[in-house]
Amino acid sequence: MRAFARPTITQDEWWGDIEPLLNQQASLDYAYVQPQSIPATKVTGPGTITDDESALVVFVDVPTDAGTYNIILNRDGAGEPWLIARFVPPESAGN
Template sequence: MRARGLATVTTAIAVAIALAGCTGSAEPDPSTPAPTPSATGPTMPDLDKLTPAPTDAIDTETGEKITPNVLPSWDDAARAAAVELATKAMSAFAHPELDYDTWWKAVEPLLTQQAAEDYAYVDPVNIPARKVTGPAQLVDETSAYIAGVEVPTDAGVYTVILSRVDGASPWLVERFTPPEGTH
């Protein structure tokens, strides 16, 4: 028994020595310059000095003209569109009495691609809300690309998260968040 314990300890020491040899040299390579530390951290380039993208660029693969995306901003039209889409989407979503195909046909066009994948397997019978009961209210406009809209329903207030790709794109639903305590 004692010989087996000694063999185990000897094996463990040999493995430790072998692994220590795999870590490389402890001495720094004198030919590699050391990084110089920065007291201020990373700096942003001066965007005014960069060359803007050409406005008449052509995609070499498709032959189509490349146009820059319109930056989104919050204005009255964007706010109204977000509230309108959230109300329309929640009205389509809150129909547990519909068969899946009818329900999905109404809901799917209002969703982002990712949301369509996420909601594709929802059985509408499991949705607690049956109807929108009041006006929607924009509650989060932190980003011009994302909107949070609260929509009152007969099951409580849902939060509908919307997104848009750019200022020229329509709002689409990312997520329907039910009221706390509902399933």
């Protein structure tokens, strides 16, 4: 989330930092995001795992100055790296 919530940098810099953290589908989904459109500018506390019942998917809530984002991570198998599948913004973001 620290790499994601940086609306003051260029898209090229943002993408260079965020792309290695994403799974294949998220890489397609977020490729053209403009960082200026992201309402969060900083993480305001530690993330909290909210669901880790699956060995392949985990949900983490991360507080930011725009509200709490839910981050969905997945991996292809045990021992594989966790990659971000989705950044789910707080309901109040963009309202």
